[in-house]
Amino acid sequence: MNISGTALRDLHRIHKQLTDLRGRLDRGPKQVAASEGVLRRMETDAADAKEAHKKARVASDAKQLQLKSREAKIADLKTKLNTANSNKEFQMLKDQIAADQQANLVLEDEILESLEKIDQLAAKVKKAEADLVAAKAETGKVKGRVEGEQANLESELARVLNELKEAEENLPTEYKADYARVARVRGEEALAEVDGEVCGGCYQMLTPNMMNELYMSKAVFCKSCGALLYLSEGRGVGE
Ligand SMILES: [Zn+2]
Numbered sequence: 001m002n003i004s005g006t007a008l009r010d011l012h013r014i015h016k017q018l019t020d021l022r023g024r025l026d027r028g029p030k031q032v033a034a035s036e037g038v039l040r041r042m043e044t045d046a047a048d049a050k051e052a053h054k055k056a057r058v059a060s061d062a063k064q065l066q067l068k069s070r071e072a073k074i075a076d077l078k079t080k081l082n083t084a085n086s087n088k089e090f091q092m093l094k095d096q097i098a099a100d101q102q103a104n105l106v107l108e109d110e111i112l113e114s115l116e117k118i119d120q121l122a123a124k125v126k127k128a129e130a131d132l133v134a135a136k137a138e139t140g141k142v143k144g145r146v147e148g149e150q151a152n153l154e155s156e157l158a159r160v161l162n163e164l165k166e167a168e169e170n171l172p173t174e175y176k177a178d179y180a181r182v183a184r185v186r187g188e189e190a191l192a193e194v195d196g197e198v199c200g201g202c203y204q205m206l207t208p209n210m211m212n213e214l215y216m217s218k219a220v221f222c223k224s225c226g227a228l229l230y231l232s233e234g235r236g237v238g239e
Helices: 005-082 087-169 173-190 208-215
Strands: 191-195 228-231
Touching: 005 087, 005 173, 005 191, 005 228, 087 173, 173 191, 173 228, 208 228
Parallel strands: 191 228
Antiparallel strands: none
């Protein structure tokens, strides 16, 4: 029984469509997962940035408290200077005041630095929060798009599967089993267009006998890869 090149070309086209549809159906959820991964990372980044900012403020506040309490102590020591009972005590108080003033100068520098750092960390928080908002919007967009696409792809898949069933039913009965066995394992690679005199699936050179059979519209399976072969458009007899 003969098998037309057109029917096999059609069958191959259907298989290729199925591969494409399944690939796209598979990709959608992966894209959603990837954008959710980005979102989770942004959430962590924003939380980390807030925590670092908070810690820096707590540390800076502590230094400012320390500065104030030492200033109070200096003021207290200064009043004590007026009531010093001896030169020795006076000198000791003066030394203590000088030492505390020196320590406060260092502390003031540290506080300035800590305030600069707080500004930088606040900018980081702002950026992380903006990134998070953008990531949330992007994830929502991806989800919406994929959900819409999945529904279309599912119905397209059902339609093409139906087409496949019809095309397979039209295959000559004696080749159905061989074809079905290859199709189950190889999907779209169950068929291959003949390129010159070479199998388009595995690039194996075909024998003159196989070429003759193809021109006679016989079913020919590649001896190397097992694909059901067909001639390209216009090469078949009567096309
Ligand atoms: Zn082959």
